[in-house]
Amino acid sequence: MPFVQRSGLNIRSRNRLHFSVNTNYQQILQEIYEETLPLKGQGKVADYIPALANVFPGHYGIAIQTLSGETFQVGDAEVPFSIQSISKVFVLSMVFKELGEELWSRVGREPSGSSFNSLILLETENGIPRNPFINAGALVTTDCLLSIKKEPCSEILQFVRGLSNNPTINYNNHIAESEKKTGFRNAALVNFMKGFDNIKNDVDAVLDVYFHQCSLMLNCVDLAHAFLFLANGGVNPWNQESILTASQAKRVNALMQVCGLYDDSGEFAFTVGLPGKSGVGGGVVAVIPNLLSICVWSPQLNKHGTSLAGMKALELFTTKTGISIF
Ligand code: GLN
Numbered sequence: 001m002p003f004v005q006r007s008g009l010n011i012r013s014r015n016r017l018h019f020s021v022n023t024n025y026q027q028i029l030q031e032i033y034e035e036t037l038p039l040k041g042q043g044k045v046a047d048y049i050p051a052l053a054n055v056f057p058g059h060y061g062i063a064i065q066t067l068s069g070e071t072f073q074v075g076d077a078e079v080p081f082s083i084q085s086i087s088k089v090f091v092l093s094m095v096f097k098e099l100g101e102e103l104w105s106r107v108g109r110e111p112s113g114s115s116f117n118s119l120i121l122l123e124t125e126n127g128i129p130r131n132p133f134i135n136a137g138a139l140v141t142t143d144c145l146l147s148i149k150k151e152p153c154s155e156i157l158q159f160v161r162g163l164s165n166n167p168t169i170n171y172n173n174h175i176a177e178s179e180k181k182t183g184f185r186n187a188a189l190v191n192f193m194k195g196f197d198n199i200k201n202d203v204d205a206v207l208d209v210y211f212h213q214c215s216l217m218l219n220c221v222d223l224a225h226a227f228l229f230l231a232n233g234g235v236n237p238w239n240q241e242s243i244l245t246a247s248q249a250k251r252v253n254a255l256m257q258v259c260g261l262y263d264d265s266g267e268f269a270f271t272v273g274l275p276g277k278s279g280v281g282g283g284v285v286a287v288i289p290n291l292l293s294i295c296v297w298s299p300q301l302n303k304h305g306t307s308l309a310g311m312k313a314l315e316l317f318t319t320k321t322g323i324s325i326f
Pocket of ligand 1: 085
């Protein structure tokens with residue numbers, strides 16, 4: 001077993017498994033993979049970032065990492081992809097760890113009900129974004145990181161490498177550069193918030209770190225590994241480092257539950273019922289506290305920027321296993 005489970009969590013997850021759940025994960029993954037293959041060809045690869053438009057649309061992979069140390073995977077689970085907005089969870093965790101409750105004076109904790117790159121609410125809400133997962137909120141957390149770390153890009157890399165237990169993870173500079181060239185809405189958001197004094201650093205410096213974090217290349221196995229600390233009371237199970245307090249980890253999960261998929265969050269809660277985070281690279285990660293994390297990748301998206309197959313696969317996962325947080 002690659003890591004030690006916290007004993008309290010062990011007991012709780014064992015209790016949970018007394019309910020009638022199916023934990024034959026490998027077989028379930030295989031079934032899900034086959035049942036969702038017909039979704040290929042539906043949906044659309046994100047093309048507003050030119051480098052993402054070149055991704056092969058037929059990629060499809062799923063990986064599960066359990067707290068008891070088992071990994072299950074199917075399809076292209078070891079092909080790295082651009083994690084895009086999934087990176088927002090990592091940067092939020094880094095700044096929440098350092099700033100604690102102070103962070104919430106800069107960014108809210110409510111769903112926005114609008115698309116991930118919307119500017120609309122900022123005007124009436126004085127430049128305070130609704131939550132840390134819409135682009136405006138993530139730009140604020142990235143700005144916070146710039147204020148507390150001298151070398152934010154290398155700090156993010158170390159953080160994600162540690163969480164995923166993979167020292168080879170890196171940025172894709174080509175994707176970061178491509179997004180920079182077309183990132184007009186993000187530039188508008190950060191400038192607009194600077195006008196409200198809710199961005200403290202140079203706008204280009206904030207955008208540069210933001211585009212880099214979005215360009216991080218991880219595969220489904222890496223991401224399932226990297227999100228496991230949120231299933232483990234904030235403790236990185238690979239090295240027992242405390243990333244967040246148990247209370248902070250619960251709060252990050254709560255935010256993913258209500259805002260992790262932007263204006264698709266209600267649908268995701270309704271059909272999947274887990275805290276989750278999507279990215280326009282086609283990845284979706286979900287967490288079952290005290291038990292496991294799961295990542296699905298398929299680059300074809302619905303109109304909210306959620307992976308079409310990803311959402312369906314996770315719906316089937318909670319249905320077939322019978323595992324629920326509710
Ligand atoms: N880098 C993307 C953007 O800022 C991230 C969006 C997403 O994954 N939802 O537009």
